[in-house]
Amino acid sequence: MPSDATPSxxxxxxxxxxxxxxxxxxxxxxxxxxxxxxFLYLGGWFNPHELTPARFVNGFEKVYGIHSxxxxxxxxxxxxxxxxxxxGQGTRLSKAALxxxxxxxxxxxxxxxGGNPYVGDTPDAIRGLGLLFRLRDGEExxxxxxxxxxxxxxxxxxxxxxxxxxxxxxxTHKPDPEKMAAFVASHPEFVRAAKIIQSHQxxxxxxxxxxNGLNAFRFINAADVSTPVRxxxxxxxxxxxxxxxxxxxxxxxxxxxxxxxxIHSAPVQWRLILTVGQPGDPTDDATIPWPEDREHVDAGTLxxxxxxxxxxxxxxxxxxxxxxxxxxxxPSDDPLLSARSAVYSQSxxxxxxxxxxxxxxxxxxxxx
Amino acid sequence: MTTDPQQFPVxxxxxxxxxxxxxxTMLGIGVAMVAxxxxxxxxxxxxxxxxxxxxxxxxxxxxxxxxxxLPPFPATMSSQERFIAHASEMLLYTLLFVQPLVGWGMLSAxxxxxxxxGPLHLFxxxxxxxxxxxxxxxAHTVLAYLLFLAFIAHFGAVLFHTLILRDRLFSRMxxxxxxxx
Numbered sequence: 001m002p003s004d005a006t007p008s009x010x011x012x013x014x015x016x017x018x019x020x021x022x023x024x025x026x027x028x029x030x031x032x033x034x035x036x037x038x039f040l041y042l043g044g045w046f047n048p049h050e051l052t053p054a055r056f057v058n059g060f061e062k063v064y065g066i067h068s069x070x071x072x073x074x075x076x077x078x079x080x081x082x083x084x085x086x087x088g089q090g091t092r093l094s095k096a097a098l099x100x101x102x103x104x105x106x107x108x109x110x111x112x113x114g115g116n117p118y119v120g121d122t123p124d125a126i127r128g129l130g131l132l133f134r135l136r137d138g139e140e141x142x143x144x145x146x147x148x149x150x151x152x153x154x155x156x157x158x159x160x161x162x163x164x165x166x167x168x169x170x171x172t173h174k175p176d177p178e179k180m181a182a183f184v185a186s187h188p189e190f191v192r193a194a195k196i197i198q199s200h201q202x203x204x205x206x207x208x209x210x211x212n213g214l215n216a217f218r219f220i221n222a223a224d225v226s227t228p229v230r231x232x233x234x235x236x237x238x239x240x241x242x243x244x245x246x247x248x249x250x251x252x253x254x255x256x257x258x259x260x261x262x263i264h265s266a267p268v269q270w271r272l273i274l275t276v277g278q279p280g281d282p283t284d285d286a287t288i289p290w291p292e293d294r295e296h297v298d299a300g301t302l303x304x305x306x307x308x309x310x311x312x313x314x315x316x317x318x319x320x321x322x323x324x325x326x327x328x329x330x331p332s333d334d335p336l337l338s339a340r341s342a343v344y345s346q347s348x349x350x351x352x353x354x355x356x357x358x359x360x361x362x363x364x365x366x367x368x
Numbered sequence: 369m370t371t372d373p374q375q376f377p378v379x380x381x382x383x384x385x386x387x388x389x390x391x392x393t394m395l396g397i398g399v400a401m402v403a404x405x406x407x408x409x410x411x412x413x414x415x416x417x418x419x420x421x422x423x424x425x426x427x428x429x430x431x432x433x434x435x436x437x438l439p440p441f442p443a444t445m446s447s448q449e450r451f452i453a454h455a456s457e458m459l460l461y462t463l464l465f466v467q468p469l470v471g472w473g474m475l476s477a478x479x480x481x482x483x484x485x486g487p488l489h490l491f492x493x494x495x496x497x498x499x500x501x502x503x504x505x506x507a508h509t510v511l512a513y514l515l516f517l518a519f520i521a522h523f524g525a526v527l528f529h530t531l532i533l534r535d536r537l538f539s540r541m542x543x544x545x546x547x548x549x
Binding site for chain 1: 491
């Protein structure tokens with residue numbers, strides 16, 4: 001500092017040398033790069049092989065192609081409406097408003113697994129049922145179920161690896177047997193689950209199919225007691241096995257057309273059955289069934305009385321995200337749940353902005 | 369002792385640092401949740417209520433600013449620099465207001481329930497339209513990148529003033545009391 005410093009220059013710091021300025025500029029650069037790098041790291045930029053929601057949906061698009069405006073999985077479907085009458089039995093397990101005695105409106109969607117919206121109906125196609133229960137105070141419960149007794153995968157990675165392994169070869173139009181064998185060899189839980197699935201007889205239609213939630217959830221009651229629960233929609237219509245004549249039917253929408261005829265004759269009903277888990281029952285592995293003797297609570301009756309083709313504003317434009325839950329139902333530690341929520345959201349976002357092609361089940365198909 | 373304040377009032381400094389922490393956390397959560405399968409649900413459940421909290425705080429902050437006496441810019445800043453500093457502040461205010469509104473709007477258009485905490489949820493502010501949702505969802509990403517760039521520019525400018533010019537710009541907003549001189 002000059003010895004004759006005046007008050008006006010007292011506040012001025014001594015000028016920096018060139019090297020000191022450069023060093024400080026470099027320091028600023030490093031700090032900013034570090035911040036930007038931190039954000040890129042959080043966004044997964046440094047893990048290009050980690051499975052993300054976007055890469056998962058890319059997998060569906062790779063296997064099934066991009067069908068503008070349709071869900072990337074369970075692409076073929078039809079909309080339904082109805083209501084749920086709760087009998088109050090569920091309140092013992094959950095304080096969710098849904099389980100109090102009374103009626104709430106329901107929007108639903110029946111679907112077939114896979115990303116092809118025009119696929120022909122087959123007996124072994126996975127049948128799906130998505131439901132949205134609109135509770136009185138603006139809360140919602142959404143669930144997406146399938147007609148399988150267990151899920152064949154217990155991690156998102158296994159689901160994805162199987163999806164990629166099952167991609168048909170462009171020449172043979174069949175999955176590469178070597179890739180499938182490699183998947184099966186490294187996934188004993190898949191083999192066990194497949195055996196259970198094969199031992200279950202397939203029913204003749206949507207109306208007499210049991211739809212299972214498969215993932216475990218935690219039900220929390222008014223006393224804040226948490227209980228592991230899995231749920232199913234069990235049909236009131238009597239079970240009838242799928243008959244070979246059905247799939248020989250030249251109508252490639254026979255499952256949907258049969259259901260439309262059925263709902264026009266009378267409303268179709270299911271019972272919501274809650275299976276109460278006990279300590280030790282796996283809540284993080286959807287490939288393992290819970291023991292048969294677990295308590296079942298009949299929580300009420302779902303009645304579906306209207307059917308419509310997918311159209312703007314109806315079930316077509318709803319994401320049946322399994323983690324849209326009312327207070328009283330919470331996710332378990334099952335890793336599939338957060339992954340399903342993330343992937344459904346990614347699929348929904350992609351299709352939302354696309355041009356909508358007409359659904360396989362047209363407005364004239366659903367008329368009486 | 370001078371009559372001109374050398375620092376922003378305590379209320380403004382408090383809101384600035386509180387929101388700085390919240391916004392940086394939100395940008396981090398946002399970029400992480402869209403790339404995560406395992407943590408997606410947990411992160412979205414935090415992202416929604418914090419976003420709405422930022423919307424409320426930015427309104428409080430803007431009103432508070434209108435009723436506060438602001439410290440002068442350092443003498444080292446030219447009128448051009450002052451204009452840029454002021455414009456970038458207004459850009460940040462705008463982004464911090466619009467971004468949570470777009471988030472709320474896109475969830476409304478997608479017809480998701482807008483859950484804040486437990487049974488507490490917000491009403492939809494837009495009709496159910498997936499096309500509208502798709503546009504707003506894209507806007508939410510673009511605005512997040514803009515917000516991040518604005519933050520980097522703001523942060524870089526403050527570092528430059530503090531380490532190179534050493535003009536006490538930082539002390540105006542410092543989270544501690546700086547004695548006037």
